[in-house]
């Protein structure tokens with residue numbers, strides 16, 4: 001595919017408006033030294049651009065844009081609508097959000113606008129439109145960055161009214177709404193749309209993040225995601241009036257729960273996201289997030305933000321060790337990124353981010369470890385970026401990820417408080433990560449025929465048409481894996497009656513009669529046909545075979561000896577059902593069988609603890625070989641004799657990669 005940019009963008013968030021002008025020239029000098037070819041500007045400047053309701057002043061931004069253009073930098077231009085100016089909140093308090101507890105917020109912080117406030121919408125649209133009119137034709141503006149890290153909720157009266165409108169459109173009649181939300185429970189039947197209130201701490205909220213009516217809360221999440229998406233579309237459309245073709249994005253946040261990113265991505269020209277792993281985040285988890293962000297459009301994405309050294313907002317903001325930022329960047333590229341951008345280019349002097357890492361530190365000079373590492377990476381990307389951008393990641397394994405399921409699963413009251421959606425997806429993803437099997441994170445309505453193996457852990461909500469599509473996929477030879485807490489509810493969070501896993505029962509060839517919850521200190525076991533015994537925990541489905549064969553059975557409790565994992569021959573394919581949460585080895589054993597049925601293979605034949613990922617152009621294959629382990633690891637044999645494009649060196653047989661070392665090999669495609 002054609003890349004969205006002429007070169008791999010290398011830069012990041014840049015806030016010259018927070019600095020005196022003498023610093024700006026110094027910034028330019030240092031950017032050139034570091035190979036920084038782009039800057040993301042105007043992310044939080046609304047109060048400067050519009051000092052009062054009637055006055056707009058673009059003079060400083062004009063100077064910033066001119067300076068960057070003169071230096072030949074590519075500009076990612078943000079719209080500044082993610083933090084409200086003080087005067088706007090003072091004059092129109094309703095632009096601020098009302099929180100879950102029902103408290104209307106005062107001026108302060110950011111990401112603070114009510115998405116359904118007509119006043120906010122008016123001024124945000126106006127600002128985006130003026131920016132596009134002014135800078136839309138500027139050749140150096142290569143991307144629009146709308147708002148910033150959209151998210152959060154509002155429970156104000158404007159939102160309540162908008163929720164009623166949204167529901168009316170969806171359900172048409174009060175009867176349909178009463179049925180969808182099962183409102184005869186606890187005598188909640190309503191007779192008028194105006195009786196609907198937002199589900200927060202003052203209404204249906206229960207202890208923690210639970211709720212008396214998950215159906216209402218799920219609809220609220222859908223509504224809130226749509227409301228905020230409307231804000232994005234509104235700015236996007238305002239920009240499009242004056243700029244017909246520059247890509248428009250907004251920076252997403254990986255597995256962030258609040259917004260249905262698959263729906264969002266359809267409205268975005270390119271996905272961008274901010275990658276902030278903690279000191280203890282497994283590298284495979286970061287890979288999962290990248291694959292999800294790539295999966296949203298099934299296209300290369302932008303890495304809009306990462307820190308060159310440390311964050312400030314985590315509990316423990318450890319430094320990235322020498323080489324770690326580089327390895328993290330190549331992992332990002334390996335999983336589909338076409339840009340590497342930092343937050344931030346210069347470390348701020350005050351407020352809560354002064355301890356956040358930056359390319360230029362408080363010392364202000366280029367003589368820092370971080371600056372040197374950024375510069376070295378800049379030179380490498382300058383050299384090889386052009387070969388990589390636009391290339392694709394191809395995967396034969398799809399893992400389903402679905403925000404409706406995310407919300408529904410985590411709102412359930414019972415059977416256990418320990419069930420977390422991303423955790424469950426991660427346990428399956430991890431197997432593929434460790435085996436270097438490329439994975440696409442796919443939506444539940446994906447074209448399944450593109451994949452040889454589809455894995456759908458905790459597919460709790462099976463919406464209309466889904467079971468039929470999965471059945472057709474398996475019947476035609478696909479391999480499908482699901483398990484406990486799947487097929488249980490419909491799109492309204494009401495149970496599919498007639499036995500679990502509901503509409504997946506025929507496909508799985510089993511009936512799960514009961515679901516046992518194990519306290520954290522309790523374990524059961526699964527025993528495979530070959531006698532292997534693996535621990536399992538958290539939940540255990542009590543299963544009856546209805547055509548499927550048993551793969552493993554429970555080792556203890558009153559259901560000892562009954563099926564825990566099953567496999568059903570369905571049409572030309574196979575459907576696996578994992579009734580519990582097995583240990584890592586247990587999951588691996590099941591997935592090994594499933595991969596065998598699906599004939600899925602890793603990126604390279606050789607087993608290795610290195611991470612090896614592949615991107616492809618029409619004619620070339622690009623391999624990224626990364627060491628995230630604490631020990632030195634031997635380069636897989638297939639790469640011996642190939643050229644490492646980073647160094648132009650021929651790789652030797654048996655050579656070793658130290659922790660965080662990277663090799664990049666490009667070779668013509670075999671077929």
Ligand code: GLA
Pocket residue numbers: 148149274276305311312313343353356
């Ligand atoms: C987010 C924001 C940035 C900055 C960084 C700090 O990603 O988008 O403005 O606050 O976090 O890590």
Ligand code: ZN
Pocket residue numbers: 097098114115116117154155156157158159160
């Ligand atoms: Zn609101």
